Amino acid sequence: MESFDLVVAGCGVAGLSAAVSAAEGGARVVVLERAPREERGGQSRYTEAYLRMKSETEVSDDFETHLAENGGAPHADPDLAQEVTRAPSERAAHARALSMLEPDFIGTFAAEAGPTIAWLKGMGLRFDFLPTQFLTKSQPRLLPVGGGAALVEALAARAESLGVAFRYEATALRLVQDEAGRVTGLVVREGGRQQRIAGQVVLACGGFEGNAEMLTRYLGPRSVYLRTVCKGGLFNRGEGIRMALDIGAAASGDFGSFHAEPVDPRSSIAEASVFIFPYGILVNRDGERFTDEAPGTVDAYYERVTRRIHAQQDGIAWVVLDARHMRIPNYRLGLRTDQPPIVGETILALANAIGLPPARLAATVERLNAACCPGEWRPLELDGLSTEALDPPKSNWATPLVEPPFHAYPIVASNVFTFGGLKVDAQARVLDSDGAPIPGLYAAGEILGTYWGNYTGATSVLKGMVFGRIAGVDAARRRPNA
Known part of the structure; x- marks a missing residue:
């Protein structure tokens, strides 16, 4: 049996x-990765890695507030919010392992973001603050140059230089505990053998x-x-x-x-996103609108709109645009799909090309056009x-769709990551169902249950780096003979 100070499941x-942080603290570390070496990094490799920070040292102004708002059930008992402000040992027993974010977790997250960068x-x-796929946004996004792939390769190179061992095509199966309940290792399947x-x-395996x-x-x-x-x-x-x-976490x-993102189902590329829907209308298989396409900036509302798309028949919708959208400066930033638009010189021709009921789509467009009001169209703010007497309304960028050629893109909801997971404290230690840390067990990244109903944008990658680093530091400190 191999022995290390720290076994990390996930690369x-x-x-x-x-x-890396554990190895920098002197720990002997092994990383288990289900993928082959050339595909290591999981979802991190494919993401642009947006970070909700207004500088390299400070998170956005709404960072803690937004996490708190999305960190628990929407109709929770008001007394629980008061309980979680108290130290865990002083809380009522029923409030020691709530499935919601703790103030200490949020505060640590915000405080450690800058030092992690x-x-x-x-x-x-x-x-750097590089261009994003959002033509309108409410919060700044700091990005690593080179995206998530650059993060993976830099961290992996650092780990290798520190002597961290890697086991590729290895799957973690179950935890091992001693009689006192301390986690003492993992059972792993590698090369067909356990x-x-x-x-x-x-645990950092998503x-x-x-x-x-x-x-x-x-x-x-x-x-x-x-x-x-x-x-x-x-x-x-x-x-x-x-x-x-299974062991009581x-x-x-x-x-x-789950975190929903609108993508083109015809594409096979990573994040084939379609964020240009606020400038047109979204219609379902019946050729009918079903949601306000533009309740606010696209970065703040795309997830809620995508959930409405997912609720439609077969989980699909189409955004219908006229030629005006092609005059929006840098409009292609909002279209990451590698597939061309479906094009028609008339709405009827477009409907036939898509396979939607032509008369219904034409009537939907006519209703929108009649409900639009005079005003200055400012697509980048x-x-x-907005529309008048239209249900559902359109709150911004409501202009008649009259200028050919007409374009359409199909959209489905992609599952960026699931919301449910494990509860940890501010040291990234996994808590048991009574709120006590499980000795020897940490978790970081998307495996942490953090969000409810709506994602606090540009926090997932940052959360992984912050609490991964914290977990490694704490595990190195607690290793035998440290």
Whole structure:
């Protein structure tokens, strides 16, 4: 049996951050990765890695507030909010392992974001406010130059230079505990054989986006209409969540929901997103509108709109645009799909090309056109140009669709990551169902149950790096003979 100070399950930014920080603290570390070496990094490899920060040292002004608003059930008992402000040991027993975010977790997240960026810069990574796919946005987005792939490769190179061992095409199966309940290792399947690897454990192996059984169990039968946002998500099959729950870990986050992003189902590329829908109308298979396409800036509302798309027949909708959208400066930034638009010189021709009922789509467009009001169309800012007496309304950028050629793109909801996962404290230690840390067990990244109903944008990658780093530091400090 091999023995290490720390066994890390997962090779995305969370697992690699844990491995590097632990190794920097003198720990002997092994990283388990289900993928082959050339595909290492999971979803982290494919993301642009937006970070909700207004500078390299400060998170956005709404960072903690937005996390708190999306960190618990919408109709929770008001007394619980007061209970979680108290130290865990002073709380009522029923409030010691709630499936919601703790103030200490949020505060630590915000406070450690800047130091984590500085730590990564020490590995040669660069960060900048680069163009995003959002033509309108409410919050700044700091990005690593080179995106998630650059993060993965820089962290992996640092880990390798520190002597961290890597086991590729290795799957973590279950946790090992001693008689006192301390986690002492992992059972791993590698090369068709099972073996036990001893050490403290960091679970950083994502959610359950790639597990059809868990998706159906938690998200319901409509999960068949979902697709992972990138191929890296197919490696996330929920074993880390399951094995922790099996030994009594506390659950957290909204198990019945996921981070939704609008993508073109015709494309095979990662994040084939279609964020240009606020400038047209969204219609379902019946050729009918079903939602306000532009309630606010696209970065703040795309997830809620995408959920409405997912609720339609067969989980699909089409955005219909006229030629005006092509005059929006840099409009292609809002179209990451590599597939061309469906084009028609008339709305009837477009409907036939899509396969929608032509008369119904024409009537839908006519109703929109009649409800539009005079005003200045300002596509790069909220212009308040809204419809009158139209249900559902359109709150911004409401202009008649009259200028050919008409374009359409199909849109489905992609599952970027699942919301339900494990509960940890501010040291990234996994808590049990009574709110006490499980000795020897940490978790970081998307496996943490953090969000309810709506994602606090540009926090997932940052969360993985921050709490991965914290987990590694704490595990190195607690290793035997440290």
